[in-house]
Amino acid sequence: MKEQITDRLMNSIENKESRKSKRDTSKGRSFLDGLCYRNMTHADIEEIIELEKKIFSSPWTRETLQGLLKLSKKCDGLVVELKEKIIGYAVFWTVEEELHIANIAVVEEFRQRGLGRRIVDIMMQKARDSGTMYACLEVRESNRIAIQMYNNLGFQNAGIRENYYTDNDENAVLMMKLIQGV
DSSP: OHHHHHHHHHHHHHHHHHHHHHHOOTTOOOGGGGOEEEEOOGGGHHHHHHHHHHHOSSOOOHHHHHHHHHTTTTEEEEEEEETTEEEEEEEEEEETTEEEEEEEEEOGGGTTSSHHHHHHHHHHHHHHHTTOOEEEEEEETTOHHHHHHHHHTTOEEEEEETTOOTTTOOOEEEEEEEOSOO
């Protein structure tokens, strides 16, 4: 059932993008049009571990990722590929009425092109389809670009988690968004 919803969602997004690119051929083909979105699998872990090391100052370990993927009923992962190479991914889970966005990563050369926004849109659609009420996440206080993106997507600042990040004791901004009306 979960895979059917994901497949339906991915097809819907690809169809919308395909129609969009057909309507507006004067601007040329967007890099977002050539991307493949799919569920994360255990086969992706090695490549994701390497990306974690390049992207984050406190990367997730292999054991953490493997453990999360074993919780498949609660935890989900999304991978974005370009020419069969992972350029972005997300890890998230649902507990009762909450979608918790645990990790979003985009390879540096593909940032600032709308990919992070697209990843969040996909997660939010999955959450809406499953009846989830709200989404939350933590983001480094210094990550102004990500905070601005989340604000633009309708997330609100819900507080500060002091000394949240263990690599440098940086605070995290807790952000939340209502997905479904009550």
